[in-house]
Amino acid sequence: MxxxxxxxxxxxxxxxxxxxxxxxxxxxxxxxTPGPDEILVRxxxxxLNPSDLGLLFGxxxxxTAKASGTAGQPxxxxxxxxxxxxxxxxxVGESMPVGNEGAGVVVAAGSSxxxxxxxxxxxxxxxxxxxxxxxxxxxxxxxxxAPGATPADGASSFINxxxxxxxxxxxxxxxxxxxxxxxxxxNLGQMLNxxxxxxxxxxxNVVRKQEQADLLKSLGAAHVCNMASPTFAQDLTxxxxxxxxxxxxxxxxxxxxxxxxxxxxxxALSRTAGTYSRYGTSTHKQVYLYGSLDPSPTExxxxxxxxxxxxxxxxxPFLQKIGPEASxxxxxxxxxxxxxxxxxxxxxxxxLAEVLDLEQIAVYNKxxxxxxxxxxxxxxxx
Numbered sequence: 001m002x003x004x005x006x007x008x009x010x011x012x013x014x015x016x017x018x019x020x021x022x023x024x025x026x027x028x029x030x031x032x033t034p035g036p037d038e039i040l041v042r043x044x045x046x047x048l049n050p051s052d053l054g055l056l057f058g059x060x061x062x063x064t065a066k067a068s069g070t071a072g073q074p075x076x077x078x079x080x081x082x083x084x085x086x087x088x089x090x091x092v093g094e095s096m097p098v099g100n101e102g103a104g105v106v107v108a109a110g111s112s113x114x115x116x117x118x119x120x121x122x123x124x125x126x127x128x129x130x131x132x133x134x135x136x137x138x139x140x141x142x143x144x145x146a147p148g149a150t151p152a153d154g155a156s157s158f159i160n161x162x163x164x165x166x167x168x169x170x171x172x173x174x175x176x177x178x179x180x181x182x183x184x185x186x187n188l189g190q191m192l193n194x195x196x197x198x199x200x201x202x203x204x205n206v207v208r209k210q211e212q213a214d215l216l217k218s219l220g221a222a223h224v225c226n227m228a229s230p231t232f233a234q235d236l237t238x239x240x241x242x243x244x245x246x247x248x249x250x251x252x253x254x255x256x257x258x259x260x261x262x263x264x265x266x267x268a269l270s271r272t273a274g275t276y277s278r279y280g281t282s283t284h285k286q287v288y289l290y291g292s293l294d295p296s297p298t299e300x301x302x303x304x305x306x307x308x309x310x311x312x313x314x315x316x317p318f319l320q321k322i323g324p325e326a327s328x329x330x331x332x333x334x335x336x337x338x339x340x341x342x343x344x345x346x347x348x349x350x351x352l353a354e355v356l357d358l359e360q361i362a363v364y365n366k367x368x369x370x371x372x373x374x375x376x377x378x379x380x381x382x
Contacts, residue, residue: 207226263303
């Protein structure tokens with residue numbers, strides 16, 4: 001290992017105590033030496049994705065958050081409601097590193113040819129614990145970026161791009177021709193729009209605000225339905241009828257939206273049904289819940305016949321299911337289109353200490369469209 005690599009480095013940790021308290025802190029951890037087929041990456045960019053915030057804060061009520069410690073070693077504590085502690089049982093007492101994906105420069109490499117080939121390269125990496133200054137991962141969990149790409153360019157190379165590509169791939173494999181996507185003005189939603197425009201796929205975008213609708217339309221989206229509009233149900237049905245969408249990916253998870261989508265699909269299909277059936281239309285309608293932006297229970301009225309399904313969907317089990325060759329083709333497309341189709345946009349870059357600043361938490365924990373933060377664990381350091 002190079003002599004300019006420190007022996008210890010900082011890593012963000014999240015701990016739920018048996019007392020019902022969440023504690024966030026920066027721990028000093030040993031910097032590992034890479035094994036034969038591993039690389040050590042100096043992490044310079046890692047996004048604050050909703051899935052990361054779920055692990056970071058758990059079920060804590062962040063309105064009770066308090067700050068202590070020092071500027072360089074801040075500590076944040078918050079109360080976990082008594083009723084939510086049951087759901088935290090599996091992680092009580094375990095100090096957990098956070099951060100699903102990131103990017104940086106390979107500063108040390110194992111002895112294998114594959115590892116040595118990445119020495120000095122800028123790579124995207126996956127595998128958790130990315131809110132830390134250094135991360136050692138197997139070569140297989142890295143993605144070498146094209147020359148000229150920065151860590152910020154590659155920070156979100158895995159979750160959002162592969163989720164968007166996984167949605168269209170799932171659509172094709174399950175025999176659908178168009179899809180519906182909710183929370184559609186997000187970074188992921190913008191990527192999905194670009195993919196669908198390039199690949200000639202019909203896409204119905206569902207958003208919550210007019211400014212989000214305007215953003216997507218400015219990017220060429222043909223069908224955008226605003227949930228705040230009094231004509232939302234009608235607009236959704238018309239867009240589904242126009243595209244023929246019979247599969248949806250819902251990021252909200254809770255509430256009535258998934259059921260509304262199924263109802264709109266059935267209403268659109270009924271327009272061309274040859275004969276009436278009390279069991280509804282025969283075309284299968286599928287809604288996948290892939291997020292939980294709305295933590296409330298999922299509610300629906302069964303007015304969409306019998307040919308329907310609702311279930312969960314996650315990108316990494318899907319990639320395992322389709323195998324290394326098919327998933328490798330999706331990853332190659334991400335690298336080739338990193339600065340175009342899969343470009344991500346961030347509202348702010350913050351350091352590890354700033355992740356634990358209460359004012360910063362109040363902003364990024366809103367999980368608002370257009371307010372995604374980028375963590376640079378080595379910000380301000382040489």
